Amino acid sequence: MITAATWKRGLQKGILTTWHLARVIVPVYLVVTLLKYTPVMGWIAGLFAPVMRFFGLPGEASLVLVLGKLLNIYAALGAISSLDLTGREITIIAAILLLSHSLPVESAVSGRTGVSGLLMTALRLIMGVLAGLTVNLFW
Amino acid sequence: MDWNGFVREALLGVGKNLYIMAVIVIPVMVVLELARDLQVLDRVAGWLAPAVGIFRLSREAAFPLLVGIIFGIAYGAGVLIEEARSGRLSWRDLFLINVFLSVCHAVVEDTALFMAVGADGLVILLGRFIAAILITYIISRSAWLERESVKRGLPDLAGAAGNSPGKCC
Numbered sequence: 263m264i265t266a267a268t269w270k271r272g273l274q275k276g277i278l279t280t281w282h283l284a285r286v287i288v289p290v291y292l293v294v295t296l297l298k299y300t301p302v303m304g305w306i307a308g309l310f311a312p313v314m315r316f317f318g319l320p321g322e323a324s325l326v327l328v329l330g331k332l333l334n335i336y337a338a339l340g341a342i343s344s345l346d347l348t349g350r351e352i353t354i355i356a357a358i359l360l361l362s363h364s365l366p367v368e369s370a371v372s373g374r375t376g377v378s379g380l381l382m383t384a385l386r387l388i389m390g391v392l393a394g395l396t397v398n399l400f401w
Numbered sequence: 402m403d404w405n406g407f408v409r410e411a412l413l414g415v416g417k418n419l420y421i422m423a424v425i426v427i428p429v430m431v432v433l434e435l436a437r438d439l440q441v442l443d444r445v446a447g448w449l450a451p452a453v454g455i456f457r458l459s460r461e462a463a464f465p466l467l468v469g470i471i472f473g474i475a476y477g478a479g480v481l482i483e484e485a486r487s488g489r490l491s492w493r494d495l496f497l498i499n500v501f502l503s504v505c506h507a508v509v510e511d512t513a514l515f516m517a518v519g520a521d522g523l524v525i526l527l528g529r530f531i532a533a534i535l536i537t538y539i540i541s542r543s544a545w546l547e548r549e550s551v552k553r554g555l556p557d558l559a560g561a562a563g564n565s566p567g568k569c570c
Contacts (some may be wrong), residue, residue, distance in 0.1 A: 264438050270436035274425030283422050288415050295414060299407045335511060343418055344519045349519045356520040360511055360529055361504055368503070371478050376485065376492065377499040385536075386503050393532060401524060 270299070283336050290329060290340030295327075298344065318398035319351055330359040331390075332366065350401075357397045362390030404414035421517045429510050433472060442467050456541040461489045466498050473507030486519050493550040500540055 297303045307321030314321050322345050330338030338359055340353060365386065369379030436442065446467050450460040458466075469477025480496055481498060484490045490498075508526060516522040540546055 264435060268434050268438045269431065272431030273427065275434065276423075276430035279430055280419075280423045280426045283426065285420055287418055287422065291414055291418055292411055295411050296407060299402050299404075335514065339514055339518055340418070343414060347519070349521065352515070352518055352525050353520040356515040356525045357528055360515070360525055363533065368474055371474055372499050372503065374478065374482065377496050382499060384502050385500070389504060389532060389536060393528065397524065397528065 283339075286334065286336040287340035287343075289345070290333075290337045291344050294325065294341045296343040316398070317394040318354055319394075320347070323347065323351065326355055327358060330355075330363045331387075334364040334365060334367070335359060338363070354394055354397050358390045360396040361393050362386040402429075425513045425517050426510070429513055433509065436471070442471065456501075456537050458494055458497055458541075462494045464489075464497055466501060469502040469506050470497070470508055471505075473510065475508060476501055477502055491550065492553045493546065496546070497537055497541055501533045501537040504536060505529045521522065 297306075303322060303325075306325060309321065310324035311321035316321050317323075326338050326341040326345065329341050338355070342355065347355070365383050369383045373379040374381045420456070442464065447466040449467060450463040453463050453466065463486065465477060465480040468480045477498075481490075481495065485495055508529065512522050512526045515525055
């Protein structure tokens, strides 16, 4: 049954989630934007450019991938919005990260349902890499 | 360093980010809550039950699978842990649901957020769904999974329907 409580709960959850998101996205966005104004971003980009090229991504994208895999999607979104990436590049990043993000936390959740977290992490890392290569090659 | 440039970009960017998130996340959450109270998923799970047979999953697996796909791992895991305790799902079911959901979960929120920053929604949604089906299918047919299911002493739903003394009632 739909009642006023349903709408209220949806709104509350939406506002709460936005707040949770903001707490991650805003700091990440600020740090990445700051990095862009220093030579550090150039070093990171140069260091990872050779690997990122396989995925059709610029070197800076390595930062987005690391944030997404270790923290979560929201941290990655904060970094994406700070960097100057094309729609195609963002789609490739999305393909990789949607298959393998928040690995430390989510593998712990898998563990609680009785399935090896390490195994799931390995599986997701491999699938993420394959997804990135596939989208880059065929789309 | 160009501090002026940084401050201007930072302020503009933070404002834009907050706006985009609120505009996407709040409606998504309202729609998900409406769907939950209309018990849409119970009905869809009913139609979906035969389809999960392609992974040789039991019919009971359809509901937790669907909850995870739409709402995400956190909700999905809640339902999963409950079902695991009730004993309606075997280790094999749980494992395959985990595999599927690890690839494809919370599709509404994730897709909307990535579209907001400029990704192609159709590519990531379909891509994820297809990847999940493929990998789950492959693992569901692997000799490794059959060995593990037997090792864990739970009824093998694939072939042992007739001779599974472990399953009572």
